[in-house]
Every structure is written in C-alpha cells, then in structure tokens.
Amino acid sequence: MMDTSEKKIAHLLRRAGFGASRDQLDYYVSKGLAATVTELVDYQQTPNPFDKPQPTPLGKELRPQDVRSWWIERMLYTTRPLEEKMTLFWHNHFATAVSKVRNAGYILQQNQLFRKHALGNFRTLLKQVSRDPAMVVWLDNNRNRKASPNENYARELMELFTLGIGHYTEQDVKQAARAFTGWFAAPRGDGFHFLPRAHDFGQKTFLGRQGAFDGDDIVDIILEQEQAPKFLARKLVKFFITDDPSEALITMFAALIRENDYEIKPVVERILRSEAFYAPEHRYAKVKSPAEYVIGSARMLCGPIPSAAMPAVTRTLGTFMRQMGQDLLNPPNVKGWDGGRTWITTSAMLSRANLAAAFLGGRRGLSAGRRRSLQGAQAPLVDVEALLGSSNGGAAAAPAEIVGRLGSAMGAMDISAGARTVLNEYLASSGGSARVALQMLMASAEFQLS
Amino acid sequence: MALTRRQFLKSGTIAVSGAVFLPPWLQAVAEAADQSPSSSKILVVVELAGGNDGLNTVIPYKDGKYRDLRKVIGIDQSKALPITAELALHPAMSRMQALFQARKLAVIEGAGYPNPNRSHFRSMEIWQTANPTSVEYYGWLGRYLDEDGHPRNPLQAVMLGDQLAQSLLAQDADVPLIEDIQSYSFVAADGPRDKALALLKRLHSQAAPKNSAREHIQTVSLEAISSSEELRARVKESAAGYPDTAFANQLKEIAQIIGGNVGTAVAYARLGGFDTHANQATRQQQLLTSLSEGLDAFWKDVTSRGLADRVLLFTFSEFGRRARENGGAGTDHGTAGPMFVLGGAVKGGQVYGDPPDLRNLDGNGDLKYQIDFRRVYSSVLSRWLGADPEKVLGARYEPLAFI
Missing domain, CATH: 3.40.720 (Alkaline Phosphatase, subunit A)
Known part of the structure; x- marks a missing residue:
C-alpha cells in the first residue's frame, strides 16, 4: 500500500491522541504533517471548547464515578488530544488508585496536576507529585514520621518513577524516606501539609551525596543520575513508538531529555517527528489500551451526544473500559497497567466486539445493568447512514464502497485484504448489514492496534 | 508438551488456521464430559x-x-x-x-x-x-x-x-x-446473531503473520467466541x-x-x-x-x-x-x-x-x-x-x- 501523508497523520493521531474522525482527519491533512505535530504539541495555542467546570474540588462527597465521567467527557471532546494522552501517560506512570486513596477530590486534583504538567518539566512534576495528597495517601507518606519512617514513597519514587530497580541501594531508600518525613496530606488548601515536628532535619547520605536533604533535594539528586533520563526515555519511547525499543533509540532520547533539563515538550515533539515513529514496522504494532479503544471509537463514530444522555454514556464507556481491563483511576497497583498484549483477554475481546452493539442500539443481549445504564441515551450513538454519506440515502451502495467508507470514517484504518474480502462477500449476501460490517471492523485485529 | 500461555505468546508456534472452531481444550472438555x-x-x-x-x-x-x-x-x-x-x-x-x-x-x-x-x-x-x-x-x-x-x-x-x-x-x-x-457473550449489532457470529469467526480465521500481534488477537478472539458459545450452550x-x-x-x-x-x-x-x-x-x-x-x-x-x-x-x-x-x-x-x-x-x-x-x-x-x-x-x-x-x-x- 502506498504511504501517504494521510496515513502518517492517521498514525500520528492514533499515537498522540485517540485516533481521528473523518472530519478531524481532513482538517489535519489540510494542514500537513509538520504543522499537525506543531498544533498537537503547542496545544496551549488551541482553544479548548470543553469548558465544563470540574466537579467540586476536594469534596469528600464527590464520587470516583464523577471524576471518571468528567475525564471521559474531556477525552471525548478535547481539541487538544495530546494533552489528554499525556495525562493518561502520567496516570499510568504515577499509577494511583482511588480504591485505596478513598477520596475522589484528591484523585481529581492529581488528574489536574498531570494535565497541568502534561508536557511540562519532569523535575517540577516530580516535586509536585511528592506533595500530591492522593500520592501521599496512596504510598503511605502520611505515616512517614521521623520517629518511624515509612519507606513506601521513597522506594517507589526510585523503583517506578525515576530509576528502576538496581540503581540504588536499600540504604538509599532508608535515607530518602527520612527526607520525606512529615510530608503529609490534609483536606485543606492544596492538600499538602508539612509537619515540621514529624520531619527529620538531620544529615543524610544519599546516592553518594551528603547533606540535610529534604524531599526536593532527593528529587534533584535522583535526576542527576545517568540512569534517570534513560528511565524516562524508555517509558516515553514505549508509549509513543514501540513496546520493544532498541537501546539506540533510548540513548538518543535520553540525551535529549538531559539537554533540555527534563522539559518534556521538546522531547515528545522530537519523538513525533522522528523517522522511527513513522517506521512501517511500528505502525499497527501496539495494542490499543481500553481507554484508547473506547475513547477513540467514540470520537471517530459517535455523533453529538445530548447533554441529558452524557452521564449515562460516560458511565457506560467507563464500564466498558473496566471490563476490558482498565478501570480508569483504579490501576491494579503502583506499577500501573502492564499493557501491550496483556490487554488481549477473552472477556476483553468480547467486550470490544460488544461496544459496537452498544453504540448501534443493539442492546437486547447486553446485561441488565448495562441496559439500565444506557437508558439515558435514547437514540443509537452511531448513525451509520451518516457515516456512509447521505448521498447514498436508502439506496444500496456497492459492498466495497461501504467497507471503504467505514474504514475511512474509522480514522482511515488499514483493512487487510482478507478482511475486505470477507466483508464484501457478507455485504453482497442477502440481509448483509452495514451495522454488522461496522461491528466487524471494530472487532478486527487491525482496529485493536495503534 | 503443553505450552503455557506465556510460552505461547513468545513463540507463537500455534498457527491460526481456518479450522480452529473446536480448539483442543474444548475437545478435552468434551471428552471429559462424556466419562460420567x-x-x-x-x-x-x-x-x-x-x-x-x-x-x-x-x-x-x-x-x-x-x-x-x-x-x-x-x-x-x-x-x-x-x-x-x-x-x-x-x-x-x-x-x-x-x-x-x-x-x-x-x-x-x-x-x-x-x-x-x-x-x-x-x-x-x-x-x-x-x-x-x-x-x-x-x-x-x-x-x-x-x-x-x-x-x-x-x-x-x-x-x-x-x-x-x-x-x-x-x-x-x-x-x-x-x-x-449474558455479558460474557457476543452481542450482534444488527440482524440475526448467528450470522454475525459466523462472520466474526471467519474474520478472525484469516491468515496472519506468525507471532504477530494480529495473530494473537485473532487466536484469543476465537477462544473468546468458542468459550462463550460453549458456555451459552451448556x-x-x-x-x-x-x-x-x-x-x-x-x-x-x-x-x-x-x-x-x-x-x-x-x-x-x-x-x-x-x-x-x-x-x-x-x-x-x-x-x-x-x-x-x-x-x-x-x-x-x-x-x-x-x-x-x-x-x-x-x-x-x-x-x-x-x-x-x-x-x-x-x-x-x-x-x-x-x-x-x-x-x-x-x-x-x-x-x-x-x-x-x-x-x-x-x-x-x-x-x-x-x-x-x-x-x-x-x-x-x-x-x-x-x-x-x-x-x-x-x-x-x-x-x-x-x-
């Protein structure tokens, strides 16, 4: 197949966003690839009409579901796809679960923190995360006192957030924990509460350095380590380019991270302009996460959702993601979701195939709970006739044209020759339904991949 | 030797052919069920x-x-x-x-x-x-x-x-x-369920490159279909x-x-x-x-x-x-x-x-x-x-x- 600018832009939007509808794709294609990358990374220049106020901040009465729905709606309608994609990246990097934090206000605040620094400075973000009340509760730093240090945050800061196992000693963990003593959470102000009498102001020896370090010093010392930019580069390259990156690729972007003193934006921009990013072997090679799959499908296919139906729709989309293995705001543990091929399970594949049925109004076979939650949405969420082009009206279009138009509406997806043949034959048979053809495309191997 | 799932993911030695409608596990289950x-x-x-x-x-x-x-x-x-x-x-x-x-x-x-x-x-x-x-x-x-x-x-x-x-x-x-x-079961978006399900099986029975992500997705999808249909039937x-x-x-x-x-x-x-x-x-x-x-x-x-x-x-x-x-x-x-x-x-x-x-x-x-x-x-x-x-x-x- 010929490589076109449209195919590259479609790939870019799958990886740096959630895939594009036909209209969105036309818009970006008219700008061209280079200008599209610029618009994606300089998203602060793009007005975001999503101005829905966030749910009551720091309210204990706020439910996790409210925050989840608010975020899902944001992802559905944002004009800054990379902003939300990076928020998702940080949510998995600093994986924090509301099931333990038990305070939806804290989780909302953390989600906003990730968005604010989505393409900001990693050093600043780390220092903010160390003070973030959801993180403080999640990794037990509110039990980290001078008299009885708790090592949980200090350990994960190095193991999972910055260096990886093997690049620090148990002694470093103990010393770092002392530096974070008294960094507590409290349900007032910005949620961070420093308690001097619980803090250990003494001398520490950490990664070969000595001083009366506090948490910020620990972050600075960690980021001086040669391993730190490599660790972050690996995460970013895996997220954007390939699950299985070469060391050369890591080294290249690690150097860039160091050059830019942990500014993320220039690094991500360089990734999105790199040759490796568009290499044929990296296209359709990453399994879409449930969030990418569900949000992407909805962005490509669903018409405008009436505001009265929005709570039911966002709740249902969240339920589908959970059944596919990604309960947003509730990662299974501090390592986050494993991702990659682990997303592909039998229950997830059924759920992925059934999302189309929920979109198209075929709710008979859905579980009672799912049906109930969809009652708010009166009409089917996807108007297949509109996707096929109004010019066809009720007239029977040629099977190949139907398949072509559906693929085009689904972010200009590649459809394998085999799948094309199967669908053409089906549509030519009596009772062949464009709705079912759409469902098959949504269930196809290609559409699970980014 | 039975392959573990992990080994299978890595080696991809099990090919997806068009005839995987009764996977080996199901044959074993069927045989076991016969010996009451x-x-x-x-x-x-x-x-x-x-x-x-x-x-x-x-x-x-x-x-x-x-x-x-x-x-x-x-x-x-x-x-x-x-x-x-x-x-x-x-x-x-x-x-x-x-x-x-x-x-x-x-x-x-x-x-x-x-x-x-x-x-x-x-x-x-x-x-x-x-x-x-x-x-x-x-x-x-x-x-x-x-x-x-x-x-x-x-x-x-x-x-x-x-x-x-x-x-x-x-x-x-x-x-x-x-x-x-009921929700561990395929739901057709339109028309007769059997027809849509047969189509889905055909779709996932297409040849895919060995050990590719596509092959894995198709294999698991076929397992999902066979296990959920078996469950419905039994x-x-x-x-x-x-x-x-x-x-x-x-x-x-x-x-x-x-x-x-x-x-x-x-x-x-x-x-x-x-x-x-x-x-x-x-x-x-x-x-x-x-x-x-x-x-x-x-x-x-x-x-x-x-x-x-x-x-x-x-x-x-x-x-x-x-x-x-x-x-x-x-x-x-x-x-x-x-x-x-x-x-x-x-x-x-x-x-x-x-x-x-x-x-x-x-x-x-x-x-x-x-x-x-x-x-x-x-x-x-x-x-x-x-x-x-x-x-x-x-x-x-x-x-x-x-x-």
Missing part, C-alpha cells in the same frame, strides 16, 4: 470485602467480656444462633446454622497472619497473594493455575463480578471477568430459588457454569460493604443475610445438580474488626477473623480453632490470630485440588483437618 461422573474438584472462593466484623459473625455469646466490649452493638444472647457451647452465629445466619448442623459447613476461628496490617488495601493484597512480607503481583490462585492449570482452557477459572481479584492474576493463565453470563437454569441480590446472582451463575462441565476448577465471587465504622447493626444484618441465604441457595442448587461432592467453597475477609466497639455504633479495622468452609467433602459441624480470646488482645486491642490463613490455602491446595502447596505458597504450612 466427572471427578474433578471445584473450588469456590467468596471474598467478604471491607473487613467483616468476625466477633458479631461467630459470636462468643456467653462471654461476659464480649458484653463489656460491645455494649451498643453486641448481639443479644437470646437472639444469637448457637453452633457450639461457646459460639453462636449472628441472628441473620439461620440458613448457615442449619448447614453447620447438617455437617456441611465448618468454621475456622482466628484466621490471620503475623504482624497484621490494618490497611484494607495492603491486608487484602496479603490475603490475595499469600505473602505478608513483601509486595507481590501475582495471586495465589494465579500461581496455582500457572503450576497445575490448563492454560488453553479460557474457562478453567472464572471471576464473577466487576473487578478481577488479585488472587487470580497469573503469569500464564487468563482468567475471564464475567459480570454475568448452561442450565437453576432450579433452586435464589434471593434477589447481586451476590446471590454471582453464586447462581457460578453454579450454572460449573454445572455446564466446561472444565472450570476455580470460581470466585465477592460480597462487598463490610467496612462498618458506623451504625454497623443494620448494615451487617443485611450483608450476613445476603451471605447466609446466598450460600444456602447455592448449596441446594449444587446438590440438585449432583455436584455436592465436587464443590468446596470458603469465605474470607481481609481482616476482622476491633474487639471494642467505637463511639459511632460501629467498629474499626482489626485483625484475625473467622472463615467458613462449605462442601460435601468438608468435615462440617465443627469449629477449627478456639473461641476468640478477648482477654488476650494485642497492643491495639485486636485479636491475636490463631491460624495462619496460609494453612487453609495449603489444605485446599493439597487435599482438595491435589496441588503441591509449597510450589504455590513458597513454604510448607501444616494443613487443617477440615477436608
């Missing part, structure tokens, strides 16, 4: 999430110290349902009292572990991974499935509910999360009347799945809401009613299906609650608690372990554990599932005599 009666054992785990107050579940009802500690929420001696001279069940548990008297139900007292953790999250993780000393990712049942399971049977273990229990996280095995049987409605609760529905569907003979060895259900810091009486009454009536209906159903001797069920909670009630007519996080074991092969009508010793509490005012829960797991693994507990639990634990 099947003797394979089934374990059902019931998680009571939130920390069930064990002292008001299995009550030392004659102990004056219990009255002292529980002035507001203590259960009246006259209302408690006796099972031994010293212990009685909560008044909501008349069905479980009857099961105990019929010797189908046993109680294990004081189950816990050393250095108890009072965080829901961490303590649940400890029970799920069977590792109180370091954080682990894979669950104890997942490790069992990896050691002894049938990795190509997608229904070898099932979780009913909306979130997979960590116990079932495995390196190789893929345990489906089934919200209900499930038989339950005759026994179940109460109308989400928990009872989970148990009902477990009975239907194991009754369908699809090779399921482990099933897992969850009843949540036990975190009764305030106004415990009403809430626990509802929850224990749900538990007791649900287990009773399940037991009748399993018995009528002729599976009584093949099913063993046990309950656990991440911790019990503080011995002394708090100021809000509730109880705070505690430590050890009772477990229930139900089954035809269970040496029931007995309490394993001593009644809770309310005069010998730890520094927090919590019960000291008597029986390491890993002894229960070990008993189930060795005496019920026929597995080597040391491989799964990493150490030897003395089994208990309840099986």
